[in-house]
Amino acid sequence: MKEAERKGKAVVVGGSIAGLSCAHALIAAGWGVVVLEKTSCPATGCATGAGLGLDPLAQKVIKSWLDEPHALDLTTLPLTIDQNEATDGEKKINWMLTRDESFNFRAALWSDLYGLLYKALPPETVRWGQTFLSFCVSDDGNCVRVKAKASQSGEIVEVAGDLLVAADGCLSSIRQSFFPEHKLRYSGYCAWRGVLDFSENEDSDTVLALKKAFPDLGKCLYFDLGSRTHSVFYELLNKRINWIWYVNQPEPQLTGNSVTMKVSSDMIAKMHEAAEEVWLPELVKVIQETKDPFLNVIYDCEPLGQIVWQNVVLVGDAAHPTTPHGLRSTNMSVLDAAVLGKCLEKWGVENRTSALQEYQSTRLPVTTEQVLFSRRLGRIKQGLRLPDRQPLDPIAASREDCEELQQKKMPFLSDTPSILSHIKQLQKLICYSSISKTLDLKHLYVIVVLVWV
Incomplete structure (x- = not known):
């Protein structure tokens, strides 16, 4: 050969x-x-x-x-809005800083x-x-x-x-x-993360309150900025809320080949208490009701x-x-x-x-x-x-x-x-895929030639 x-x-x-x-x-x-x-x-x-x-x-x-x-x-799920908000932890109020309604991302569970x-x-x-x-x-x-x-x-x-x-x-x-x-370079902060599954309790007080406080949940990527900290949250498919809370702290000592830390129930309890001092009550409840939150050390x-x-x-x-x-x-x-x-x-x-x-x-x-x-x-x-x-x-x-x-x-x-310019043409072919099921090969060939030309 x-x-x-x-x-x-x-x-x-x-x-x-x-x-x-x-x-x-x-x-x-x-x-x-x-x-x-x-x-x-x-x-x-x-x-x-x-x-x-x-x-x-x-x-x-x-x-x-x-x-x-x-x-x-x-x-x-579509994420069509990118919104940054400021949160006053003492007064328990927040307000919008920026809003981009042409975001066009999609949210997925890993x-x-x-x-x-x-x-x-x-x-x-x-x-x-x-x-x-x-x-x-x-x-x-x-x-x-x-x-x-x-x-x-x-x-x-x-x-x-x-x-x-x-x-x-x-x-x-x-x-x-x-x-x-x-x-690796330590960023200066770690991230508490979790996913709240509310599929079996869609009408809970926690979920209804969150959706009232953040009415675009389901299509919006929310960033809440507090004093020397910020959080991110958005909805995932099948009634789940993904949230991340970044906390400034000295670099932890990691063991093993992972940037995810093992956390104790005491660490989680202290995190819950700290959240009450920083975020709106609606977000705090989501954090507190999430099972098995974990902690990532943030590097680049x-x-x-x-x-x-x-x-x-x-x-x-x-x-x-x-x-x-x-x-x-x-x-x-x-x-x-x-x-x-x-x-x-x-x-x-x-x-x-x-x-x-x-x-x-x-x-x-x-x-x-x-x-x-x-x-x-x-x-x-x-x-x-x-x-x-x-x-x-x-x-x-x-x-x-x-x-x-x-x-x-x-x-x-x-x-x-x-070198990826073909992707746009390929997407046109994908749009025609359902049509092709009802066409014979001769007609499909004509469509393919027209798309690529």
Whole structure:
């Protein structure tokens, strides 16, 4: 078989949303894919993922990977409004600072999106219970070999491929092998998080009061800014409220390979008491009635100057750990995967070096700016100092202050990479999919030609 005709093989380390997205994008590009994931089975309701927001481009990309694109809309809720509010904790009142009614995101539960992506992959794509150990590149640079340990048997397995994709998260051990001195940067605050399930009690006093105080719940991403703190909350599908509360504090000591802390009942009780001093009673009740809240330590890192080496590439949080204030982590992971797949498809296996260089030159300028903007946005909303401005007091916020709070200020938010320009045409084809069921192949062919022309 000629090199140009050979099918490439990628080994993806990490089976979270970034890894599954890469699997979809590379399979669509004609590559064989093996995903190595350390957990023993697919996630079914992982609390640490909680809620997330998908931007318009990420929605289109994900739909292009699904046999039934409408399934994404069926498992998410629209977020058409981005609203920032100031809260006076002493007087228990709040008021609007900014409102953007053209937001066009969609809200998803992490496990719902994960399940959608996983079920749409070919069987056996993901190998469960495989803990990454090491990798090595052949002397000629044409092959990469990955070693992993099977959790059940303890057996050491080796998988070879043309490309290693590091999708192993913000604590990436593969990134560490290239940047041993590069450390995560603590933001100065942690995030209490939780999801209140009110599906069995839709008319409870807590839910009715919250909807009265925040009438656009169900389509609005609410940011409430207090004194040196802020919270985020929005509704998810199936009668659930996702909330996040950011708290300034010294950096906690983490154990294990996770940024999620184990919390005690005492810690939760103190958090509940503190919430009463800061937020409106309607939001406090939601926080207090949420089962099993958890605590994330918020990190990012200084943007990297390189994310590809020979036949190794970083994607998602492995490439650009970010704070969550711009809703970028999942969206950047999806776009990383899509751009990587299209670059590999364009250049072919024999020219993967050129493909990876195009991936890097396309994504690095964007992700660098978005990481830094998210960092700045978080510090502003938390009332922390920045070199060029005093800490924000939301109660006395100026018009200029309010302008800085909006998600639409995110760099490159509305930009579509040129290599993904096909996504727009593909969406037109998706719109015609239901029509095609009633047309013969001759008529369908005419529609396809017209759309792509």
